[in-house]
Amino acid sequence: MKNTGNLKVTASGDREIVMTRVFDAPRNLVFDAYTKPELLKRWLGVFGRWSLPICEVDLRVGGTYRWVWRGADGAEMGVRGVYREVVPPERLVNTEKFDEAWYPGESLNTAVFVEQGGKTTLTVTTRYESREARDAVLKSPMEGGVAQSYDKLAELLASGEIRGTERRERP
Amino acid sequence: MQPTGYRRTSLDRLDSTFAALADPTRRAILARLAAGEASVTELAAPFDMSQPAISKHLKVLERAGLISRGRDAQRRPRRLEGRPLAEATGWLENYRRFWEGNFERLDALLDELKAEKKRGRSKR
Numbered sequence: 298m299k300n301t302g303n304l305k306v307t308a309s310g311d312r313e314i315v316m317t318r319v320f321d322a323p324r325n326l327v328f329d330a331y332t333k334p335e336l337l338k339r340w341l342g343v344f345g346r347w348s349l350p351i352c353e354v355d356l357r358v359g360g361t362y363r364w365v366w367r368g369a370d371g372a373e374m375g376v377r378g379v380y381r382e383v384v385p386p387e388r389l390v391n392t393e394k395f396d397e398a399w400y401p402g403e404s405l406n407t408a409v410f411v412e413q414g415g416k417t418t419l420t421v422t423t424r425y426e427s428r429e430a431r432d433a434v435l436k437s438p439m440e441g442g443v444a445q446s447y448d449k450l451a452e453l454l455a456s457g458e459i460r461g462t463e464r465r466e467r468p
Numbered sequence: 469m470q471p472t473g474y475r476r477t478s479l480d481r482l483d484s485t486f487a488a489l490a491d492p493t494r495r496a497i498l499a500r501l502a503a504g505e506a507s508v509t510e511l512a513a514p515f516d517m518s519q520p521a522i523s524k525h526l527k528v529l530e531r532a533g534l535i536s537r538g539r540d541a542q543r544r545p546r547r548l549e550g551r552p553l554a555e556a557t558g559w560l561e562n563y564r565r566f567w568e569g570n571f572e573r574l575d576a577l578l579d580e581l582k583a584e585k586k587r588g589r590s591k592r
Contacts, residue, residue: 316567320571321575322582327578340576
């Protein structure tokens with residue numbers, strides 16, 4: 298059974314983003330998939346030509362992780378962080394910092410795995426260092442105030458009149 | 469985890485793009501320009517607005533890089549610049565698709581893991 302729960306994304310407080318999703322599996326499996334490199338490599342950020350060739354996980358409090366995705370033409374994206382809390386299979390807290398972050402500071406991610414009737418509700422709370430950082434991420438438009446603009450924008454783009462493919466380098 | 473790192477985009481540019489798109493008049497202007505370039509007078513025509521008011525909107529769009537001015541010195545036609553729009557939309561689509569896509573792949577993986585577990589159990 299797919300899509301037992303749709304993905305919910307909300308802004309919370311001043312500097313958090315909360316994501317909730319239900320999986321049709323017991324939480325020990327979801328926790329494994331979330332923390333074991335050989336399993337992470339199969340779902341996290343791997344689409345199109347992106348793969349996750351570097352996936353190092355030292356799953357203990359104070360342990361680090363280092364993940365590097367590789368895409369077409371040698372493009373790379375890396376992220377690293379430290380595990381702050383490791384409570385299998387119910388809770389995982391880690392810092393997160395991208396090599397080329399587009400928001401200031403690092404974030405703190407808290408993943409909580411709650412099992413009920415064989416299904417697992419995963420709640421991931423990402424806390425940024427400042428409201429500005431959180432809002433910068435929110436503006437990468439998930440939900441909220443700009444949604445309407447986006448709908449209009451989508452209409453405009455769907456009209457086929459606007460081409461997004463011109464590759465002019467910006468300073 | 470964020471999807472946007474896959475594609476570096478200037479945050480300042482996106483800020484001004486979103487601010488520019490937040491206004492219905494400016495979106496209507498963009499929709500009109502999607503059909504082809506137009507002078508300020510032509511752009512003002514469908515709106516119950518003074519030309520200076522329209523010019524103000526055009527300035528916002530111009531600063532956001534969403535429109536530019538054509539060569540014709542007399543008409544100064546405005547034309548649509550596609551790239552910032554495409555970037556903004558790309559970001560939106562990336563973000564949603566990124567996590568939805570991740571979790572759909574995770575669904576499939578979990579199905580496999582469950583099946584393996586079942587097989588392992590029945591062997592014993």
